[in-house]
Amino acid sequence: MAYVSVPKDLTKVKNKVAFNLTKRQIICLGIAAVIGLPFYFLTRGVIGNSNAATGMVLLMLPAFLFAMYEKDGMPLEKVLMNIIAVRFLKPDIRRYETENIYEMKIVSKKIINKKKNPQAAVKKGGQKRVRK
Template sequence: MAAFISVPRDLSKVKTKVFMNLTKRQLLCFGAGALIGVPLFFVLKSTGNISFAAMGMIVVMMPMFFLAMYEKDGQPLEVVAKHFYDSRFKRPKVRPYKTNNYYAAVMRQYQAEKEVERIVCNREKDSGSRSQAVRKEKEGA
């Protein structure tokens, strides 16, 4: 009988295990959870209700467990939570998409040049009609 061992095809997803098949991140988070949860258990146990003490310890240790174990798309929980916070609260909900249309810019420039040309032509007509009126006055006088 042959024993088969599954070998992952993508080696970038393989994580280095440090102790008892746990990564450094998992060991650190579980250690921090135990450092907070176990003393809390003994403090709450002094009230007399062991079920209450156990539930309190579980509630306090659960966030550390999620920090150690949860991963979505290769990103740990704090990165996922930061992306969620940024998209939900930090950035604006409506992001209007504005483009810099080259054709519209050329048309605006064309309209501006046309307007300047119209103003210049009107001034020349006005100055031309004034000079003609001055000539007529000189000839009539």
């Protein structure tokens, strides 16, 4: 009897469409071919065969990376957006600030005392007592 291993996390399993490639990979490789092949055939007579092939590879490389690169289950565009957000859009130092509700109560009591009895507030805050 044949046994097939089933992965524990089924979210990582991707549907293969043709040639053991996903739909995303086929689309990206198709875009790379549409960009690279005409460049090669139109420029190989002008700049030479090897230079045209090098240019074709350089033009096709971004689409190939978008098709094949994946890190932590995220495709290249999500990885790039995370890098841009962390480096440029969000601040480097994020401060942790809280409001001290007890300090707010003390301040509000002082304000209330000053409003009720302004002379008493002056007497209390006037001079410091020195212990002997």
